[in-house]
Each structure stands twice: as C-alpha cells, then as structure tokens.
Amino acid sequence: MARIVVIGGTGYAGGNIVAEAASRGHDVVSVARKPPQVPVDGVTYVTGSVLDLPSLAPVLDGADVVVSAIAPRGDMTDLGVDAVQGLADALTGTGTRLAVVGGAMGSLSEAGGPRLYDLGVPEEYRHEATVGVETLDVLTASDEGLDWFLVHPPLVFGAWEPGERTGAYRTGGAVVVKDADGNSYISGPDFALALVDEIETPAHRRDRFTVGY
Template sequence: MKVALIGATGFVGAALLDELLGRGHEVTALARHPEKLAVRDHLKVVRADVLKAEDVKAAVSGVDAVLSAYNAGWTNPNIYNDFMIGSRAIAEGTKAAGVARYLVVGGAGSLYINGQQLVDSPDFPAAIKPGATAARDMLTELQSETTLDWTLLSPPIALHLGERGERTGQYRVGKDELLMQPDGAPGTISVADLAVALVDALEQGTHQRERFTVGY
C-alpha cells in the first residue's frame, strides 16, 4: 500500500514509520526538514509545510491513505492555534488530493471517564490542557466530516511518559471510554504497540469514521 505519513520525526510518528516499513508499505514522509530522516528502503521523504493545505495536497497525491501523527509541540505557546491550523490543513489537503482514507493519532483528553472527558476534569494538568483541548476539538470536527473515510486513535494517558517500549503486537480495544487495568489504574501501551494498532486499522479497514482507543 502507498501511504503518506505526517509527523515521522516525532515520538509516535517514528514508531508508525517503523511499523509501516516493517510491513512492506511504500511510505512518503512529509517533513519540513527532510534531512532529519535517514535514507531507508521504500521510504520517500518530501519537503512540505503541513500548515499549508497546498503543500499537503502536492505531497500526498497518488497515495492510498494518509496517516497523521501531527503535533504542534507541547512546549509551543501557540499550540492550540497551530494544532488546529495544521490539522485542518492536513485534512483539506488530503481531500483536495482525492485521498479518502485518513487515519489520525489523536489525544487521550477526549476519552471519557465517569461521563466526563478527561480534559474537562478539574485535576487535568494545566501545562498540556491547550494541546489536549485542540486534539479534542479536532476530533469533534472529524465527527462531522462527510468526505474523508477517517479513523482517530486516542492513546491511553500513560503514553506521554515517553518510553518507546516493547512491540508485543497485543492490545485491547475500546471506543470512547478510557480503558482501565484490573487494579483500577488507567491503561497503558507502548508507542510501538500503538503504531501496531493504527496500522492494523489501516490494513484491515476497521474503525472507519469512528474514534477508538487501545491499551493492555
């Protein structure tokens, strides 16, 4: 399959790149700084600014699917606006290129626990709330999308710990509720297995026009 990948130099995007190439897909990676990506078989790197829909359109034309792990940067003081601008540009560029299948890594903040989204809980960390709110608002916009055949994967909240972790190929699937462990603690997953779950959805055609979450 020919796949365009956005965010390949990031924490989650790098795992997605490994997973896609490991399964034999032809990957076009969009990057502002292509030199950050090493030369690899079946990988083409295209210089593109994902804040510009026309750049996205040009880069993804001809692929079977677009995968986005776009993140505007957790330390970016303008993260909310930049995240929304980038997410909208990626979606618009994908549509303009005539690519229907669009898979996105979202945020954990839009998952529900006890009837409330995590991002709205009083103890949600203030430092990441703007970015988490943007990810929640991006999901809301996707839910009214009528052209793209979209899928959004919300990771468990422990993914932010920054550990690459082991690739086991195993995971549980949930939908809108935060997955919990048997001891009552929030679920977790390695970023490698998060990538497995999203590429599984790509290959199997599952979770179309819906959000899902995963965890051990």
C-alpha cells in the same frame, strides 16, 4: 500494499508509525520539516510542512492513507487544529483516508460517562488536551465525503515512556483503556501496530477508538 503518507513522520508517534508500516511492505512517505536522525530503510523522506499544503499536493496525490501525527508544540502550538482542518478539507472527496493521532483526554472515562477532559486537566497539559478535543470535533463535523479515523492513546504515551513492541494491544471503543491495576499505557511501537492494523483492516470509518494494554 498501501501508499501511506505520514505527516510528522519523524516525531515520536509518527516515527513509530512509519517504521511499522514500512516493516509490512507498505509504500511509506514521511513528511516533516527536519530529516530523521535514523532513516528507516525503504521509506521516502520529504521535507515539508502541513501548513503549506499546496506544496505537498504532489506527495498527497494518490495516497491511500494520510496519517496526521502532528504534535501541537513549538511553532505548531497554536496551529494543530488548523492543520488537521486543512488536511480534512484537502482530502474530502478524494478517496484518501485520513488517520489522526488524537489525544487521551478526548476519551470517555467510562461507558456513557464524561470525557477525561471534563474531569479536569492540569494547567500545564490543558492546551494540548484542548487541541486533541477540538481536533476530534473537526473530524466529526467534516463532510461525509471524508473517510477518517482517530486513535486515542492511553494516559501514558510518549517518548518519556517509549517501551517496546509486544505485538499486543486492546481497544476500548470510546473509553480510555486501563489494565486490571488501573494503569493506562502503551508503547510507541504497539500504538503504531494498532493504527496500521486499522489501515489494513478498517473497522472504524468516520469514527474514533482508544488503545492500550
């Protein structure tokens, strides 16, 4: 059993990760600025902000894994990259692994090919896509004393297409995952399944990977 702290644990990705990890018997702590609408049994909920890491030090201390499920929206619009940088700095050399929910646009379009980001992003999504790309840059440039992994969701992933838990997913290395019809999607519960599987059975150290159906 691992002690897993999920930053942004009441959001879409974070809430699914919290539920999946708790269902497997892990000691789960959710950190968010607002309480959940429907608490998950057995989860410890802490009110706090990643922008005030000193106040979260007692929560982060002793964690096996800290998950960053921060959405660069609202008052976090321009602070997402700084938040991950702060977590990376705080966890370097501690032995705590940092798991990050990334963005789809940082995935490669094909093996050896350009990133989806470089093929063009609609203006209304450009800021969030840029945050995702820069977040990966922060992790890649981090000190070797930080053990991290980042998971790229597929193109369609969010509360507007929540889906259900199927218990299945595929990984694609650095390449965006699409099905035989060209669809790129995963439900929230199955994304969480993939991330918690990586926590339990590490296969990507200081690396990223994509998931989808």
